[in-house]
Structure formats: C-alpha cells, structure tokens
Amino acid sequence: xxxxHQWPATLVQPVGSPLSLECTVEGTSNPNLxxxxxxxxxxxQLLFYSVGIGQISxxxxxxxxxxxxxxxxxxxxxxxxxxxxxxxxxCAWSVAAGGVGELFFGEGSRLxxx
Amino acid sequence: xxxxxxxxGPLSVPEGAxxxxxxxxxxxxxxxxxxxxxxxGKSPELxxxxxxxxxxxxxxxxxxxxxxxxxxxxxxxxxxxxxxxxYLCAVIRSGTYKYIFGTGTRLKVLA
Numbered sequence: 001x002x003x004x005h006q007w008p009a010t011l012v013q014p015v016g017s018p019l020s021l022e023c024t025v026e027g028t029s030n031p032n033l034x035x036x037x038x039x040x041x042x043x044x045q046l047l048f049y050s051v052g053i054g055q056i057s058x059x060x061x062x063x064x065x066x067x068x069x070x071x072x073x074x075x076x077x078x079x080x081x082x083x084x085x086x087x088x089x090x091c092a093w094s095v096a097a098g099g100v101g102e103l104f105f106g107e108g109s110r111l112x113x114x
Numbered sequence: 115x116x117x118x119x120x121x122x123g124p125l126s127v128p129e130g131a132x133x134x135x136x137x138x139x140x141x142x143x144x145x146x147x148x149x150x151x152x153x154x155g156k157s158p159e160l161x162x163x164x165x166x167x168x169x170x171x172x173x174x175x176x177x178x179x180x181x182x183x184x185x186x187x188x189x190x191x192x193x194x195x196x197x198x199x200x201y202l203c204a205v206i207r208s209g210t211y212k213y214i215f216g217t218g219t220r221l222k223v224l225a
Contacts, residue, residue: 032211043217044158044202051211059212090157094211102148103204103213105157 002027006091006106013113019064019078021109023091026072031093033074034103035066038088050074086113115140118205120216128224133190135201135219140184143208147179149188150202152218158202162188193223 006023013019025031035047046059048066056066063082067075074091089109095101119138127133139147146165150158164170164177164186176189186205190197200218207214 034213036215044215046212046214049211092213094213102160102163104160108157 002093002104004091004093004104004106006109008109009107010110011112013081013111015083015113016080019076019081019085019111021076021089021091021111023074023076023106024072025093028072028093028095030071031095033068033072034092034094035074035076036090036092038090040087044090048076081111081113083113086111116216117141117207117214118203118216120201120203120219122217123220124222125219126222126224127193129193129195131193131223133193133197133221133223135188135190135203135221137186137188137203137216138184139186139203139205141205141208142181142184144205145208146206147177147186148204148213149175149177149186150204150215151197152200152202154199161201190221193221195223195225197221198223 003026032051034049036044037047038044048058050056050068053068064078091106092103094103117140148163149161151161152158162172162177164179167179167181170177174191178187200220202218203216204213
C-alpha cells in the first residue's frame with residue numbers, strides 16, 4: 001500500500017531563517033506531488049505541484065521554492081522566512097495517469113515564524 | 115468569484131440528523147470532485163469522490179453532483195458527534211492536475 005511521510009511535524013523558526021520541509025511517498029512510482037499551505041482558519045492554498053522529476057509548477061509567487069530531486073521526494077524550501085509564512089504545510093500525492101485520481105495527504109508540518 | 119465556494123458555517127445539527135453540506139464551483143469543464151474531512155490540527159482525509167452526475171452512496175455518506183448547476187453536495191446520515199469536523203470540497207481544474215479546495219464548512223453535531 002502507498003504511504004506518504006512528511007517531516008518535521010512541528011517547527012518554530014525566526015524571521016529570516018531558512019526552511020526545508022521534506023516529503024516522500026512509498027509504494028507507488030511517478031506520482032504527482034503537491035505542496036499546500038493552510039493558514040489558521042483558512043482553506044488550502046496550492047503552492048507547488050510536480051508531475052515528474054525536475055518539473056515544478058508554482059502557483060503563488062512568494063519566497064518559497066520547491067524541488068523534486070527524486071521520483072518520490074518533494075522538498076519545500078525558503079532562504080528567508082517571513083512572518084506570513086506561518087501555517088500548516090501539507091504534502092500530497094495522486095496517481096499521475098489522467099489527473100483524476102484521489103489526492104492523499106501527509107500528516108502535515110506546522111510552521112510558526114516568530 | 116472564488117473557484118470553489120463553501121459556506122464556512124458552523125453548521126449545527128443534532129445527533130442522528132442528516133447534515134447537508136454544499137459546494138459550488140466556477141470551472142464548467144471540471145470533471146472530478148472530492149469531499150475531505152479535516153479534524154482540528156490534522157490533515158484532510160478523503161471521504162468520497164464523484165465524477166458523474168447524480169448520487170453516489172458510501173455508508174452514511176452520499177455525494178451528489180449536478181454539473182449543469184455546478185453544484186456538489188455531501189449528505190451525512192445519522193450524524194454522530196465524531197462527525198464534527200471541517201468538510202472540504204475539492205475540484206480538479208479542467209485541463210490540469212491542480213486540486214482546488216474550498217475554504218471548508220465547519221460541522222458541529224450536537225449530542
């Protein structure tokens with residue numbers, strides 16, 4: 001069966017510090033991968049998605065970036081965090097074929113920027 | 115106009131009642147629709163998906179899709195306090211792999 005792992009689960013970072021969140025998927029190959037952010041009391045905002053290694057699409061211009069160094073690994077980064085980057089970050093995957101499959105989420109990473 | 119719209123609630127229903135959650139979407143070409151449940155502090159979990167017009171039932175849950183009206187709903191029968199959560203509607207934007215979410219409806223089931 002397929003599983004998705006995301007870490008760290010919680011982190012507190014000062015403004016201006018770097019960020020790296022990691023996500024890996026097991027039990028499938030060539031998944032579509034996604035990063036979402038959920039601000040407190042808000043909906044899910046799509047940040048990045050990837051349909052293959054090295055193929056990253058950005059939805060919202062901001063100080064975040066994403067990379068997909070391996071088929072089942074997706075990384076969210078920032079060089080300098082802003083207060084507005086605080087939120088609940090969710091990695092997700094779906095089956096690549098057809099784009100009509102279910103989307104499955106990791107357990108999330110809660111980021112607080114102080 | 116938001117791409118996916120939901121009433122934020124809270125929607126309060128007594129235990130044992132039917133809860134009705136609604137969602138409208140703007141992309142007429144969308145073909146795939148999903149309902150997720152999210153407990154406070156947790157990640158969303160998939161409840162149901164629906165691709166065709168009409169009803170789709172899974173246990174106590176029924177998803178309803180009306181593409182002509184661009185409307186998706188979720189009915190929860192025999193609501194339980196454990197159903198209290200935020201329910202998120204999601205749509206795949208046509209021609210893409212992007213899953214677009216509504217802001218969610220908070221459901222409270224009163225014991």
